[in-house]
Amino acid sequence: NAGVTQTPKFRILKIGQSMTLQCTQDMNHNYMYWYRQDPGMGLKLIYYSVGAGITDKGEVPNGYNVSRSTTEDFPLRLELAAPSQTSVYFCASSDRGGTPQHFGDGTRLSIL
Amino acid sequence: DAKTTQPNSMESNEEEPVHLPCNHSTISGTDYIHWYRQLPSQGPEYVIHGLTSNVNNRMASLAIAEDRKSSTLILHRATLRDAAVYYCILRDRNYGQNFVFGPGTRLSVLP
Numbered sequence: 001n002a003g004v005t006q007t008p009k010f011r012i013l014k015i016g017q018s019m020t021l022q023c024t025q026d027m028n029h030n031y032m033y034w035y036r037q038d039p040g041m042g043l044k045l046i047y048y049s050v051g052a053g054i055t056d057k058g059e060v061p062n063g064y065n066v067s068r069s070t071t072e073d074f075p076l077r078l079e080l081a082a083p084s085q086t087s088v089y090f091c092a093s094s095d096r097g098g099t100p101q102h103f104g105d106g107t108r109l110s111i112l
Numbered sequence: 113d114a115k116t117t118q119p120n121s122m123e124s125n126e127e128e129p130v131h132l133p134c135n136h137s138t139i140s141g142t143d144y145i146h147w148y149r150q151l152p153s154q155g156p157e158y159v160i161h162g163l164t165s166n167v168n169n170r171m172a173s174l175a176i177a178e179d180r181k182s183s184t185l186i187l188h189r190a191t192l193r194d195a196a197v198y199y200c201i202l203r204d205r206n207y208g209q210n211f212v213f214g215p216g217t218r219l220s221v222l223p
Contacts, residue, residue, distance in 0.1 A: 004155075033211075042199065042213030043156065059212075090155045098144060098203055101211065103155030 002026050006091050006104035013081045013111045021076040021107050023091030031094045032074040033058075033101065034066065036087040043090060049074055050097070081111045116200045121218040124190045132185040132217055134200030139180050144203045147174065147185045149196040150216070156199065159185065195221045 007022045025032065030051050035043040035058075045058030049068040063085060065077040074093075078085060088108050092101040117135040124130040136145065146161040160167055160174045162183075167174040173186040187194055199216040 035211075035213075040215070042215050043211070044213070045211060092155070100146070100158035100161065101148075101156075103157070106153075106155050 004091055004093055004102050004104035006089075006107050008107060009105070010108045011110070013078075013109065015081060015083065015111060017081050017111075018077070018079050019081070021078070021089055021091075021109070023074045023076065023104060024072050025074075025091075025093040025102070026072065027093060027095075027102065028071060029093035029095050029102070030071070031097060031101075032068065033092040033094075034064070034074070034076045035090045035092065036060065036085075037090060037106075038087050046076065046089075078109075083111050085109065086111045115212070116202060116214055118198070118200050118214065118217045120215065121220070123220045123222060124187075125222050126192060127189050130187040130190045130194070130219065130221075132187075132198050132200075132219065133182065134184070135182045136200070136202055137181045139202055140204070142204050145174065145176060145180075145183050146201045146203050146211075147172070148199045148201065148213075149194075150199070151193075151196045156213075159198070161203075190219075190221045192221050192223060195219055 004025045033048045034046040037043045044060045047066040049055045055066050088106045090106045092103045094101045147159040148156040150156045160172050162174045175184045197216040197218050199213050
């Protein structure tokens with residue numbers, strides 16, 4: 001089973017560039033999440049979605065945008081990349097809000 | 113959101129039991145206690161969760177204090193593969209979207 005798949009695994013961006021981090025899950029989960037993890041820190045929630053067409057902000061949404069047109073996909077868009085967005089990004093999904101989350105392996109993003 | 117407090121790091125010898133503590137003195141009646149772990153260069157992995165009663169699964173056991181202000185994750189026989197950062201998280205049963213990950217406990221397992 002694939003579970004939660006994130007692409008790309010690594011990326012280097014220049015300041016001011018834009019990119020989309022892809023996330024797809026094959027478990028038919030309603031809930032999907034984007035987190036970022038800075039070195040030596042815990043994860044912080046950027047955005048989440050409770051179903052197709054519904055998204056909401058998490059703790060650190062500034063500088064990011066999301067969309068959820070299908071149950072399977074939840075892309076994260078970075079506009080005008082800044083060095084402060086250098087981090088590891090994790091996508092996760094869960095069946096419902098209180099059930100265990102399944103995480104992808106992450107995207108390591110460096111902005112220079 | 114209710115917060116949790118965990119030791120920064122712990123050490124264990126291989127094949128010995130490990131007790132990872134977590135304090136959550138401001139827990140509410142609808143908060144579930146979740147444990148995740150994160151192996152190096154991987155995403156977090158679900159370990160176990162519970163509300164009031166002790167819980168067991170193939171990975172670990174979760175012991176919850178009677179007043180629910182603390183809990184302990186128990187790994188019965190630590191292996192080298194259990195070396196990871198362990199996160200104790202409270203998640204509201206009704207509004208469970210927002211997971212708050214603290215810095216966790218870094219567990220080292222010595223051969």
